[in-house]
Each structure stands twice: as structure tokens, then as C-alpha cells.
Amino acid sequence: MTPITPLFLAIVVFFTTAAEGLTPDGQSLLAFKASIEDPATHLRDWNESDATPCRWTGITCDSQNRVSSLTLSNMSLSGSIAPGTLSRLSALANLSLDVNDLGGALPAELLGALPLLRYLNISHCNFSGDFPANLSSASPSLAILDAYNNNFTGALPIGLSALPLLAHVHLGGSLFSGSIPREYGSIKSLRYLALSGNDLSGEIPAEMGDLESLEQLYLGYYNHFSGGIPRSFGRLKSLRRLDLASAGINGSIPIELGGLRRLDTLFLQLNSLAGSIPDAIGGLRALQSLDLSCNQLTGGIPASLEKLQELKLLNLFRNNLSGEIPSFVGDMPNLEVLFLWGNGFVGAIPEFLGGNGQLWMLDLSKNALNGSVPSSLCRGGKLATLILQQNRLSGSIPEGLGSCASLEKVRLGDNLLSGAIPRGLFALPNLDMVELMRNKLDGVMGDEEFAAPKLEKIDLSENLLRGEISEGIGALSMLKELQISYNRLAGAVPAGLGRMQWLLQLNLTHNFFSGGIPPEIGSCRSLTMLDLSVNQLSGEIPRSLEALEVLGVLNLSRNAFSGGIPRGIALLQSLNSVDFSYNRLSGAIPATDQAFNRSSYVGNLGLCGAPLGPCPKNPNSRGYGGHGRGRSDPELLAWLVGALFSAALLVLVVGVCCFFRKYRRYLCRLGFLRPRSRGAGAWKLTAFQKLGGFSVAHILECLSNEDNIIGRGGSGIVYKGVMPSGEIVAVKKLSGFNPAAAAGVARGKIGGSMSHSDHGFSAEVQTLGKIRHRNIVKLLGFCSNKETNVLVYEYMPNGSLGEALHGSSKGAVMLDWATRYKIALQAANGLCYLHHDCSPLIVHRDVKSNNILLDAEFQARVADFGLAKLFQDSGKSESMSSIAGSYGYIAPEYAYTLKVNEKSDIYSFGVVLLELVSGRRPIEPEFGDGVDIVQWVRKKIQTKDGVLEVLDSRIREENLPLQEIMLVLRVALLCTSDLPVDRPTMRDVVQMLGDARPGKNKEESSTDFGDLSSSQSQLLSPV
Incomplete structure (x- = not known):
């Protein structure tokens, strides 16, 4: 508990003296205001000259002019509430302090000295420490206690069971540990209980089945209970929502749950439940959402589920289910979402699926389904996601999909589909992905209309498509990947491709294209892969390709190109793979720093030079084909003038x-x-966490000794500081900042106008000050004056992951595989919290191994939020003015387009996973010029020996669980997919890493990577 300082007592005496005419309630409120900070001045009308506080902001009084309600929600209040300041509000019934930056210990009187309190809301604040345990003097009228999303630690308060009218308890989103008190089963009045998102363990008490009034129960997400679901839950007859997702539970689904006739939501996903789906589930007649995904369930879909006529969502994916999908699934009148992928279902898709006009999302991929694609899927015009890939479906694609304006994703690859592509498909207004690869489609492409404004990916490879591609394809201005390889297309390569400014991959190999390469392709400045091999192309290679500055793969082999190889192409530093073989090229191979081998040039009788051998001497020539090694006189003159x-x-x-x-x-x-300016001004310390009795002077003292320096970076210098209490902290000193803006941040003003020179100080303080998660570093506070900013963090004795992996031979820490895996999973959990549990979501923008810190037990914490960005909408991109981040970790689309969203973080995290597996830095000399770890690993995994070469030699001598390491490697490659749409979400990453944990029985693993795009599947298949 925070001690009452002499200064605070003086403030209270001052307000009491100045407000002698004010009621005691008003005096108490002024003392409360004096103990906190109000940077937005919401409480400016709290005036000691008033007779009563009844007209003040946030105040409601009863008929006796006593304060009955104090509502200060979302007012940017900060600081710690001094004990005793609210204890005199004896008539207070409603206290709402939610969505503020109030922190420190929760004053005991809020639950012990307010006799009429009925409603207490302190959610979305920064309160920390143990929750008040002695609640014997708490208000017997207390009905609602909402403490969601704080930083409480220790055990759950047992004393809640003594409150006779308690109806709503939310203690989720903190760091409570230990087990759920059995006493909670005696709170007969309880209707809502949420304990999710903590660190709880042990068995779920059977006594909770005695909560006869309970309507909603949330126990999952980050908790890890042992044992199964108590059968006593079958007695919760009032229950409407049961959420045990990601709670660590095992065993079977109790048949007793079938008696919960009011239940509308049952979430049991992301656990280790086994056995079959009990027939008793059919008794849940009011059920609207059923999610049993990511478990180890077996058997089929029970016939009793036909009785669930209210069902809107049915998720059974990533299990071991089998048999046919019952026809009644297609007849469910309200079904909107059906995800059954990653099982062993056989037979046909229900004929009338989608006929209810409500179907929105459908994923039946990675099963063994046959028959045709139902024509009724988009009957209601709501279908957005259609994923049926990796089955044995045959027949034609329904024509109606070409007019389904709601469609966003169509993934029908790896089937036996035939016929034409539905007319109008590539013109749908919301479509962003089409994957039809590896089928038997044999339609004509020439009549296709290309007008989809959001389309980013087309994969039609390995079909039998005929005809020409129209110039209109250039209208797909947002397209990033175009794969039409291994078909029977002919005619010219359309010049309209040059209008695709964001195109990253263009693959037209193994077709019958003729004519030359249109020079307009040189305008596709984002291209990283261009494959036109095995066609009938001719003419000279256009010099416009020299403008493709980020091109990594160029394959023009097995055509009829003539002339020389443009010298500028050879000078592209980004190239790591070229193939000009089997053409009619001539002249000298341009000099290059890249070590391309002979196979890249063979089959061209007129080519010469390394590695094909020396060219014939010809003193009158500066090269062959007009693109030789020498510089022309004008070029030399221009170079000299520039120098x-x-x-x-x-x-x-x-x-x-x-x-x-x-x-x-x-x-x-x-x-x-x-x-x-000569005067730096006075220092000010602002605390976000409970500080161990140290002051600004103690923090500044550690900055005076350079021996305390433990790290240097682009944003400042980090010192180690030992405080008087013995507590060790990390102190980060930032240089160069805007004094006025810093003052705004010090007052807690969100969105203060910091200058560019603040090195992310504003962003880091505003972001970290609100975040509390076990895998995110704690910002204890910050100090500032007019010239200097200092951040105070919890100290991480084992430094950063980057230092542990890549430090000197003497200083580097030996991390075994089990430790590396643990670090990967914990860092993923931290990023998952930022992306999915924060509102608004937070994109870190500088995920790297040096920003993952390790405590004394090698527990990982994500750190350094100087570049963090807040996003209101998931999946939306935002344009940046410049590239921010660290070389080797930056996602391709960020570098090319300056647009960033959470998928940029996922790419960077994939690079960190590759570091953990390989022990190598993102950029190493052995990779070659312009080659990073992602490209190097992709090349290595093409052979079995290469896969083993990827592994860190320091862990090869262990009894390695190679299967687990390969799974982590697969996750890393998924995260580093070139296209953002191909990357998983951080929730998916956490799940996949969880299934790869060391020692887990892989036959029981729910990770099967079934929902991969074609490019992902091809990328991972060699592993």
C-alpha cells in the first residue's frame, strides 16, 4: 500500500481549509483529485468554492445531496489513488474508474469502507499487486465487480464468496495465479464469472457446478488447468455461454453438458479433448455457436446435431474426425460459418449447403471429399470465404460464383475440377485471392474480364487453360502475385502487366507464349520473381528489366531469345538466381559480383566469358551484343562530372x-x-508500476558511471541501475527531443506532438505505459526534463535473444533446443497480445532478436516499442513516410510500398524463428551479397542435406527432436511468405508453435498445416 506522504497530507489540509463551506463529500473528492493527475483537465469544474459537488463532472447526488455515483470513465486520469481519499463517500453506490491510466495498489477502502457500494468498475486500468483479500467489511450490496485488464498478481480473492448479492465478477486479463477457490461455488447469486486470460492452474473445482444462477462462464485463454471439464457443469441450468477455449483441459466432453437447454455458445477449442462428439450435444436446442476445433476428437458428426436448428457457427477443424458430412448440415436454416478443414471427411459436400441464404464462410479443405461443388453456396449473396482445396472434388466450378459480389477468397486448388473459370470471377468487387491451381480446368482465357479492384493473388498454375491473356489484365492494379504456369496459353505476353505497380511475382513458365518480352514489365518495380521460362519467346531481352532493382529470381531459360545479356541486369544486387540457358544469346556474359554457375548460361552457342570460358580476342569490341564490359565515352564523362x-x-x-x-x-x-538553451529544468518522475522506493536522484546516479552501460542502440544508451532497495532496473537514456512535446507526454497527453528527433519516446511511453502482459517488458516509469528523457524498465539479467544467439564465443549463452522453443512461444504470445487483445491493436514494427529480452529464467519479453503503431482495424494497412525497422527483418511489401499492418510483424517474427533454428543472423556473409536468411533457408531446404545444414551446429550434438524443429521451421517459412495474405495470424502462430512443443505426441498434434496457399505448400514441401 502506498504510504501517505507529508506532502500529500499538506495538500489535503490545504483543500480542507480552502473548502470549509464545501460538504464532506466534496472535500473527499478534492483530496482524491489532488492525489491523481488530470492531464486532459476533465475535472476542471471541481471547485472548492461550491457548496456541494453535485454539479461537478462525473458526480450524481441523491436527495440528501450525498454523492451516490462517481463516474470518471475514459478521462485519461493517471497516477495512484492515495488511501483514504474516497473513504468518506459513505453514500456512494456507483464507482466507475474504467479506461484510465490509474495504477499502483488498489486502495482497500474501495471494497471495505463504502457500505452502500453496488457497482465497481476498474477495468482497463493499471492497478497492480495483490487484490484486496480481506473482504469481510466489503459492502453487502456489491453486485457488480469489473476489474478486467489490470496487472493484479497473486491468488484470486476468496472473500468474494461472502458477498450475498454478487452477480457479476470479471477478474480476467491480469496475472492471477494459483487455482480457482472452491468457495466460488457458493456464490449463489452469481450470473457472470470471467477468470480468463490469467495464469491459473490446477483443476476446475467441481463445486462451480453449484452456481445455479450462472449465465456466462469464461475460464480460458492463457490459463492451463489440469484434468477435464467437471461433470457438475451439467447442473448449470441457467448457463447461456460457456467459454473454455485454450484452457489446457483434456479428457472427453461430458455428456452432462447436453442438459444445458439455455446454452447458446459453447467454446471448447484449442484444448486436448479426445473421444467422440457426444450425442448429448444435440440436446442443446438453443445453441448458436459451437467451436470444438483444434482438439483430438475422433468419430463422425453425430446425427443428433440435426436438432440444432439455431446453429450459426460450427467449427470442428483440426481434429481427427471421419465419415461423411451429414446432409442435414446443408439444411441448417441459420448456418453462417462452417469450418471442418483438416479432418478425414469423405463423400460429397451436402447438396443444398448455402441454400439457406445465410452462408458467409466455408472451409472444408484438407479432407477427402469428392463429388461436385454445390451451386447453392452463394444463394443469399453473403458468401465471403470459400476454401475447398486439397480434396478430390470434380466437375465444373458453379457459374453462379462469377456473380457472387460478396466473395473475398476463393481457394479450390488441388482438386479434380474441370471446365471453364466462371465468367465474371476476376471482376468481383471484394475479391482478394483466387487459387485454382492443380486442377483440370480447360477453359479459354481470352474472354476473361479483369476488373477486381482488391485482387492481390491469382494462382491458376498446373491446369489445361487455353487461349491468350487479354491486355485488360493490367486493370488489376493491386495484384501482387500472378501464377499461370504449366498451362496451354499462347499469344503475346500482355504489355498491360506493366501497369501492376505492386506485382511481386510473375510466373508464366511452361506455356506457349510467343513474341518478345514487353518492355513495360520494367515498370513493375516491385517484382522479386520473374519466370518466363519454357515458352516460345524471342527477340532481345529488353534493357528495361534493368530497372527491377529488387528482383531476386529471373528465369528466361528455354526460349528463343537473341542478342546479348543486358549489362545492367547482371549488376542488380538483389539477384540471387538467374537462368538464361537454352536460348540463342550471344556475346560476353557481363561481369557480376554474383557467383552464378555454368548451368545458368549453357545452351547458348554464342555466349562466352566466365563461367563458360574466355571470349575470342577482339580489340575493336567493348563487348558482345552491345552490352559488353567496357564503359562508353559518354558514360565515363558522366561519371567523372558526377564525381x-x-x-x-x-x-x-x-x-x-x-x-x-x-x-x-x-x-x-x-x-x-x-x-x-542552458537550463535543462527540473526532473520529473512518472510511474506506471509500483516503484521500490527509489527517486529521480537514484535513477540519474546510475547514468553518471559509464561502467553501468549494458547496451547501445539507435534510440539511446541502456544502463544498469541498482536502487537502494537492491532492486535492479534498466535505464534507457534517449537523446535529442522536443521539450514541449515531452512535457505533453509527461502530463499523459495522448497524441502529443513529438518531433522526429525524439527517437520514438512518445510512442514508447504511450504504448508501454498501458501494456501489461507476462511476455512484454514492463515499463516502470520515466523521467524527463527539458533536455533529456529516461525510461526505466524491469531489468533482464540475460540480455537479449540476439546477444544469446550471436554474442562472442565467451559471452554467448548456450541455448538448448527446449529453451529456444520456449522463447519462441513466449515471444509469440506477447505479439499475439498486441495484435489481438489490445484495443486498438498495436503493430510493433521492429520485431527482432535484439528486442526480445530474457529474464533470469530465460523467460522471454518483447521490448522496445519506439516504433510501435496503433491501428483501429485489423488487416488494414497504413502508409508510412519512411521505412522503419531493422535490416533483414523488414517485410518485402513494407520496403516496396511503405504500407504496414500486423502482417509486417509476423514476417519479422518469422525471421526470429529462423534465427532460433539456424543460429545465424538475418544477414551473413556466407549467404552471398543481397541474400538474407529467408532466401538462404528457402534455397537450402530444396535438398535433405541442405535442411540439416540449416540447423545451428551448437545444438546438433543433442538428442534433437528433429520433427519438432522441422515444424518450427515450417512455421517460420509460413510467417516469411512474400505475400502478406499468405502469412498466418499471430493467433495461428501461437497455436502452431504450441502443437510443435518438445515432447508432444505428434499423432495427437492438431497442427497439420492444412490451410496453406499453393505458394506456401510448394515452399514447405521439400522439408
Whole structure:
């Protein structure tokens, strides 16, 4: 409990003296205001000159002018509530302090000295420490207690069971540990109980089945209970919602749950439940949402589920279910979401599925289904997601899909479908992905209309498509990947492709295209892969390809190209794979720093030069085909002029700097320059967590000794500080900032206008000050004056993951595989919290191994939020003014388009996973120039020996669980997919890593990577 300081007592005495005419309630409220901070001045009308506080903001009084309600929700209040300040509000019935930055210990009187309190809401605050345990003096009228999303630790308060009218308890989203008190089963009045998102363990008490009034129960998410679902839950006859998702439970689903006739939501996903789906589930006549996904369930879909006529969502994916999908599933009148992928279902898809006009999302992929695709799927015009890939479906694709304007994703690859692509499919207004690869489609492409404004990916490879591709394909302005390889297409490569500014991959190999390469392709500046091999193309290779500065793969082999290889293509530093073989090229192979081997050039009788051997001597030539090694005279002259100009400019800049340094004082006197500020001003300490009795002076003392430096980075220097209590903290000193903006941040003003030179200080403080999660580093507080900003963190004795993996031979920590896996999963949990549990969601923008810190037990914490960005909508991209992040971790689309969303973090995390598996940095000399760890691993996994070479040699001597490591490697490759749409979400990553945990029986694993796009499947297949 925070001690009452002499200064605070003086403030209370002052307000009491100044407000002698004010009621005791008003005096108490003024004392409360004095103990906290109100940076937005919401409480400016709390005036000691008033007779009563009844007209003040947030105050409601009863007929006796006593304060009955104090509602200060979402007012940006900060600081810690001093004990005793609200204890005199004896008539208070409603207290709402939610969505503020109030922190420190929760004053005991809020639950012990307010005799009439009925409603207490402290959710979305920063309260920490143990929750008040002695509730014997709490208000017997207390009905609602909402403490969601705080930082409480220790055990759950047993004393809640003594409150006779308690109806609503939300203690989720904190760090409570231990087991659920059995006494909670005696709170007969309880209607709502949420304990999710903590660190609870042990068995779920059977006594909770005695909560006869309970309507909603939430126990999952980050908790890890042992044992199964208590059979006593079958007695919860009033229950409407039961959420035990990701709670660590095992065993079977109790048949007793079938007696919960009022239940509308049953969430049991992400557990280890086994056995069959009990027939008793059919007794849940009011059920609207049933999610049993990601378990180990076996058997079929019971016939009793036909009785669930109210069902809107049915998720059974990632289990071991089998048999046919019952026809009644297609007749459910309200079904909106059906996810059954990753099982062993056989037979046909229900004929009338979608006929109810409500179907929104359908995923039946990775089963063994046959028959045709039902024509009724989009009857109601609501279907957005259609995923049926990796089955044995045959027949044609329903024509009606071409007019289904709601469609966003169509993934029908790896089936036996034939016929034409539905007319109008590529013009749908909301479509962003079409995957029809590896089927038997044999339609004509020439008549296709290309007008979909959001389409990012088309994969039609390995079909029998005929005809030409129209120039209109260039209208797909957002397209990032176009795969039409292994078909029978002919005619010219459309010049309209040059209008696709964001195109990353273009693959037209193994077709019958003729004519030349349209020069317009050089306008596709984002291209990383261009494969036109095995066609009938001819003419010279256009020099416009030299403008593709980020091109990594170029394959023009097995065509009829003539002339020379443009020298500028050879100079592209991004290239890591080229193939010009089997054409009619001639002349000297341009000199390059890349070590391309002979196979890249064979089959061209006119080519010469390394690695094909020396060219014939010809003193009259500077090269072959007009693109030789020598520089032309105009080029040389331009180079010399540029060099001279650069040298002159450098001399000018140095001279100006010297002049201003020497005569700065004189120029200031004349008024041409502003004198430098001499006064830094007083220091101020703002705490976000409970501090261990140290002050600004103690923090600044550790900055005076350079021996305390433990790290340096682009945003500042990090010191180790030992406080008087013995507590060790990390102190980060940032340089160069805007004083006025820093003052705004110090007052807690969100969105303060920090200058660019603040090195992310505003973003880091505003972000970290609100975040509380076991896998995110704690920001204890910050100090500031007019010139300097200092952040105070919890100290991580084992430094960063980057140091542990890549430090010197003496300093590097030996991390065994089990520790590396644990770090990966914990860091993923931290990022998952940022992406899915924060509102608004937070994109870190600088995920890297050096920003994952390790405590004394090698528990991982995500750190350094200086570049963090807040997003209101998941999946939406935001344009940045410049690239921010660390080289080797930056997602391709971010580098090319300056657009960022949460998928950018996922790419960076995939790089971290590759570091953990390989022990290598993102950029290593052994990879070659312009090659990063992602490209290097992709190349290595093409062979079995190469896969083993990827593994860190320091862990090869262990008794390695290779299957687990390969699963983590697969997750890493998924995360680093070139297209954002191909990357999983962080929730998916956490689930997949959880299934790869060391020692888990892989026959029981729910991770089967069944929902992969074609490019992902091809990428992972060699592993």
C-alpha cells in the first residue's frame, strides 16, 4: 500500500481549509483529485468554492445531496489513488474508474469502507499487486465487480464468496495465479464469472457446478488447468455461454453438458479433448455457436446435431474426425460459418449447403471429399470465404460464383475440377485471392474480364487453360502475385502487366507464349520473381528489366531469345538466381559480383566469358551484343562530372559547418541564430508500476558511471541501475527531443506532438505505459526534463535473444533446443497480445532478436516499442513516410510500398524463428551479397542435406527432436511468405508453435498445416 506522504497530507489540509463551506463529500473528492493527475483537465469544474459537488463532472447526488455515483470513465486520469481519499463517500453506490491510466495498489477502502457500494468498475486500468483479500467489511450490496485488464498478481480473492448479492465478477486479463477457490461455488447469486486470460492452474473445482444462477462462464485463454471439464457443469441450468477455449483441459466432453437447454455458445477449442462428439450435444436446442476445433476428437458428426436448428457457427477443424458430412448440415436454416478443414471427411459436400441464404464462410479443405461443388453456396449473396482445396472434388466450378459480389477468397486448388473459370470471377468487387491451381480446368482465357479492384493473388498454375491473356489484365492494379504456369496459353505476353505497380511475382513458365518480352514489365518495380521460362519467346531481352532493382529470381531459360545479356541486369544486387540457358544469346556474359554457375548460361552457342570460358580476342569490341564490359565515352564523362560535383559539394558542406562552429556566438549576437538553451529544468518522475522506493536522484546516479552501460542502440544508451532497495532496473537514456512535446507526454497527453528527433519516446511511453502482459517488458516509469528523457524498465539479467544467439564465443549463452522453443512461444504470445487483445491493436514494427529480452529464467519479453503503431482495424494497412525497422527483418511489401499492418510483424517474427533454428543472423556473409536468411533457408531446404545444414551446429550434438524443429521451421517459412495474405495470424502462430512443443505426441498434434496457399505448400514441401 502506498504510504501517505507529508506532502500529500499538506495538500489535503490545504483543500480542507480552502473548502470549509464545501460538504464532506466534496472535500473527499478534492483530496482524491489532488492525489491523481488530470492531464486532459476533465475535472476542471471541481471547485472548492461550491457548496456541494453535485454539479461537478462525473458526480450524481441523491436527495440528501450525498454523492451516490462517481463516474470518471475514459478521462485519461493517471497516477495512484492515495488511501483514504474516497473513504468518506459513505453514500456512494456507483464507482466507475474504467479506461484510465490509474495504477499502483488498489486502495482497500474501495471494497471495505463504502457500505452502500453496488457497482465497481476498474477495468482497463493499471492497478497492480495483490487484490484486496480481506473482504469481510466489503459492502453487502456489491453486485457488480469489473476489474478486467489490470496487472493484479497473486491468488484470486476468496472473500468474494461472502458477498450475498454478487452477480457479476470479471477478474480476467491480469496475472492471477494459483487455482480457482472452491468457495466460488457458493456464490449463489452469481450470473457472470470471467477468470480468463490469467495464469491459473490446477483443476476446475467441481463445486462451480453449484452456481445455479450462472449465465456466462469464461475460464480460458492463457490459463492451463489440469484434468477435464467437471461433470457438475451439467447442473448449470441457467448457463447461456460457456467459454473454455485454450484452457489446457483434456479428457472427453461430458455428456452432462447436453442438459444445458439455455446454452447458446459453447467454446471448447484449442484444448486436448479426445473421444467422440457426444450425442448429448444435440440436446442443446438453443445453441448458436459451437467451436470444438483444434482438439483430438475422433468419430463422425453425430446425427443428433440435426436438432440444432439455431446453429450459426460450427467449427470442428483440426481434429481427427471421419465419415461423411451429414446432409442435414446443408439444411441448417441459420448456418453462417462452417469450418471442418483438416479432418478425414469423405463423400460429397451436402447438396443444398448455402441454400439457406445465410452462408458467409466455408472451409472444408484438407479432407477427402469428392463429388461436385454445390451451386447453392452463394444463394443469399453473403458468401465471403470459400476454401475447398486439397480434396478430390470434380466437375465444373458453379457459374453462379462469377456473380457472387460478396466473395473475398476463393481457394479450390488441388482438386479434380474441370471446365471453364466462371465468367465474371476476376471482376468481383471484394475479391482478394483466387487459387485454382492443380486442377483440370480447360477453359479459354481470352474472354476473361479483369476488373477486381482488391485482387492481390491469382494462382491458376498446373491446369489445361487455353487461349491468350487479354491486355485488360493490367486493370488489376493491386495484384501482387500472378501464377499461370504449366498451362496451354499462347499469344503475346500482355504489355498491360506493366501497369501492376505492386506485382511481386510473375510466373508464366511452361506455356506457349510467343513474341518478345514487353518492355513495360520494367515498370513493375516491385517484382522479386520473374519466370518466363519454357515458352516460345524471342527477340532481345529488353534493357528495361534493368530497372527491377529488387528482383531476386529471373528465369528466361528455354526460349528463343537473341542478342546479348543486358549489362545492367547482371549488376542488380538483389539477384540471387538467374537462368538464361537454352536460348540463342550471344556475346560476353557481363561481369557480376554474383557467383552464378555454368548451368545458368549453357545452351547458348554464342555466349562466352566466365563461367563458360574466355571470349575470342577482339580489340575493336567493348563487348558482345552491345552490352559488353567496357564503359562508353559518354558514360565515363558522366561519371567523372558526377564525381567532381560530389567532391565540390562535400568541401562546401564541411566549410559551412566549420564557419558556423567558429562564428556561432557572433551570429547569435547579430540575431541570425538562436542561442542554445542552458537550463535543462527540473526532473520529473512518472510511474506506471509500483516503484521500490527509489527517486529521480537514484535513477540519474546510475547514468553518471559509464561502467553501468549494458547496451547501445539507435534510440539511446541502456544502463544498469541498482536502487537502494537492491532492486535492479534498466535505464534507457534517449537523446535529442522536443521539450514541449515531452512535457505533453509527461502530463499523459495522448497524441502529443513529438518531433522526429525524439527517437520514438512518445510512442514508447504511450504504448508501454498501458501494456501489461507476462511476455512484454514492463515499463516502470520515466523521467524527463527539458533536455533529456529516461525510461526505466524491469531489468533482464540475460540480455537479449540476439546477444544469446550471436554474442562472442565467451559471452554467448548456450541455448538448448527446449529453451529456444520456449522463447519462441513466449515471444509469440506477447505479439499475439498486441495484435489481438489490445484495443486498438498495436503493430510493433521492429520485431527482432535484439528486442526480445530474457529474464533470469530465460523467460522471454518483447521490448522496445519506439516504433510501435496503433491501428483501429485489423488487416488494414497504413502508409508510412519512411521505412522503419531493422535490416533483414523488414517485410518485402513494407520496403516496396511503405504500407504496414500486423502482417509486417509476423514476417519479422518469422525471421526470429529462423534465427532460433539456424543460429545465424538475418544477414551473413556466407549467404552471398543481397541474400538474407529467408532466401538462404528457402534455397537450402530444396535438398535433405541442405535442411540439416540449416540447423545451428551448437545444438546438433543433442538428442534433437528433429520433427519438432522441422515444424518450427515450417512455421517460420509460413510467417516469411512474400505475400502478406499468405502469412498466418499471430493467433495461428501461437497455436502452431504450441502443437510443435518438445515432447508432444505428434499423432495427437492438431497442427497439420492444412490451410496453406499453393505458394506456401510448394515452399514447405521439400522439408
